[in-house]
Amino acid sequence: MSDFAVRPITDYERRPTFDLLLQALHSPLPTDDAWARFGDSWAAPGKFGAFAADRPIGITSGFPTTIAVPGGASVSATAVDGVGVRADWTRRGVLTALMSAQLTDLAARGTTIACLHASEAVIYGRFGYGPAALSATVEVTRPARLRDGAAAGGAVRLLDPAEARDLIPVLYHRIGLHRPGMIARPEPWWPIAHDRRVTRDGGYRVAVHTGPDGDDGFALFCSVDQTTPGGPDHGPLLEVRDLHGANPEAITALWGFLLSIDLVATVRASARPADEPVAVLLADFRRARTTALEDDLWVRLVDVPAALAARAYGAAEPVVLDVADRLLPANTGRYRVGPEGAERTDAPADLQLDVDTLAMLYLGEWRATTLAHAGRITAADPATLTRADRLFTTDLRPWCGTFF
Numbered sequence: 001m002s003d004f005a006v007r008p009i010t011d012y013e014r015r016p017t018f019d020l021l022l023q024a025l026h027s028p029l030p031t032d033d034a035w036a037r038f039g040d041s042w043a044a045p046g047k048f049g050a051f052a053a054d055r056p057i058g059i060t061s062g063f064p065t066t067i068a069v070p071g072g073a074s075v076s077a078t079a080v081d082g083v084g085v086r087a088d089w090t091r092r093g094v095l096t097a098l099m100s101a102q103l104t105d106l107a108a109r110g111t112t113i114a115c116l117h118a119s120e121a122v123i124y125g126r127f128g129y130g131p132a133a134l135s136a137t138v139e140v141t142r143p144a145r146l147r148d149g150a151a152a153g154g155a156v157r158l159l160d161p162a163e164a165r166d167l168i169p170v171l172y173h174r175i176g177l178h179r180p181g182m183i184a185r186p187e188p189w190w191p192i193a194h195d196r197r198v199t200r201d202g203g204y205r206v207a208v209h210t211g212p213d214g215d216d217g218f219a220l221f222c223s224v225d226q227t228t229p230g231g232p233d234h235g236p237l238l239e240v241r242d243l244h245g246a247n248p249e250a251i252t253a254l255w256g257f258l259l260s261i262d263l264v265a266t267v268r269a270s271a272r273p274a275d276e277p278v279a280v281l282l283a284d285f286r287r288a289r290t291t292a293l294e295d296d297l298w299v300r301l302v303d304v305p306a307a308l309a310a311r312a313y314g315a316a317e318p319v320v321l322d323v324a325d326r327l328l329p330a331n332t333g334r335y336r337v338g339p340e341g342a343e344r345t346d347a348p349a350d351l352q353l354d355v356d357t358l359a360m361l362y363l364g365e366w367r368a369t370t371l372a373h374a375g376r377i378t379a380a381d382p383a384t385l386t387r388a389d390r391l392f393t394t395d396l397r398p399w400c401g402t403f404f
């Protein structure tokens with residue numbers, strides 16, 4: 001019998017579990033004032049705690065949202081936004097018990113997909129999550145300007161914090177989920193992840209782009225002093241946190257604006273789409289460098305048949321996938337996937353894979369051929385891998401673009 005129990009947390013346990021999470025993540029605890037402002041956003045529903053002698057020793061938290069899948073549809077999702085185990089209880093199966101409880105609960109509620117950003121890449125594969133979308137960090141050394149002919153019309157203006165708090169949620173919603181992997185930002189997301197930065201912590205400024213149809217893009221950015229006592233003076237860095245546009249022109253214009261800000265040595269944007277063409281927008285291609293390409297969104301298909309049926313597929317002969325899911329065995333089975341859709345089948349399997357590998361294929365980032373080379377997919381006939389490549393490929397690379 002285990003010496004701890006896992007159950008949903010109660011309202012009274014919101015603050016201690018939040019503190020536990022922040023300690024596990026080495027972050028400062030909120031003051032009472034800060035908790036009074038945003039504590040309501042850390043609601044009890046959707047959170048499981050592990051308790052020993054009634055004291056919390058672990059937490060997993062998630063909020064309901066929707067996620068865009070290839071082809072333009074959106075499906076129900078849970079964004080897993082807070083996972084931590086008290087340091088004196090790690091490596092004793094607490095997270096394993098929490099993940100199992102959370103995924104079983106999500107499956108019972110009919111959630112199609114769970115997703116998260118992982119602190120470490122070795123944690124979540126065992127629970128069926130795969131790194132389904134990558135993101136890039138791009139650094140542009142100034143002076144740099146857009147090349148003549150880069151489409152960047154319209155106007156950019158700076159908002160004051162109160163305007164930003166009111167307008168940006170509306171604008172994000174209007175921009176819409178136009179890439180696989182983008183998620184809706186529900187109401188409780190904003191106080192913790194956005195308002196704090198623009199209205200209280202200070203430092204962040206918000207630029208909005210207006211195109212022919214009105215406001216259609218925004219960027220959050222702040223200046224970072226790079227001087228170190230006695231060290232070289234690298235000049236101020238402009239850190240871009242959140243940049244979204246309804247169309248390429250809005251995104252280009254926002255980049256143009258950020259690069260035009262005086263007294264800045266470098267503009268750095270992290271968590272950008274892996275295929276955002278910053279270098280080719282510039283007059284001098286070499287001013288932009290991709291300094292990192294990393295796992296961004298980890299996806300877990302909670303309801304494999306619903307997830308497979310929700311996305312669109314490219315033109316190729318169907319393939320039969322034999323999927324294994326140890327934690328949610330109802331997903332285990334064979335699925336015929338083709339341009340007409342996806343459904344369960346008794347036909348013989350072409351490809352065998354675990355559910356975490358299926359997640360890597362699902363949003364279109366990874367090719368079946370590559371995953372087979374990595375030993376993640378077994379194929380009786382290599383030609384079926386090429387067919388799977390064509391079926392699962394997407395025009396745009398997936399991207400989440402929301403930190404949680």
Ligand SMILES: CC(C)(COP(=O)(O)OP(=O)(O)OC[C@H]1O[C@@H](n2cnc3c(N)ncnc32)[C@H](O)[C@@H]1OP(=O)(O)O)[C@@H](O)C(=O)NCCC(=O)NCCS
Pocket residue numbers: 024025082083084085086089090091092093094095096097117118119120122123
């Ligand atoms: C990551 C964390 C939640 C893991 O919790 P835990 O209770 O120790 O995990 P478990 O004991 O259930 O471990 C399950 C398995 O994963 C492995 N594992 C878990 N975390 C790991 C890590 N950080 N590095 C390597 N392996 C890890 C364990 O060794 C174990 O492997 P095994 O089944 O082969 O024995 C915990 O270490 C923690 O709170 N870390 C700091 C905060 C953090 O990173 N949170 C995640 C935010 S996304």
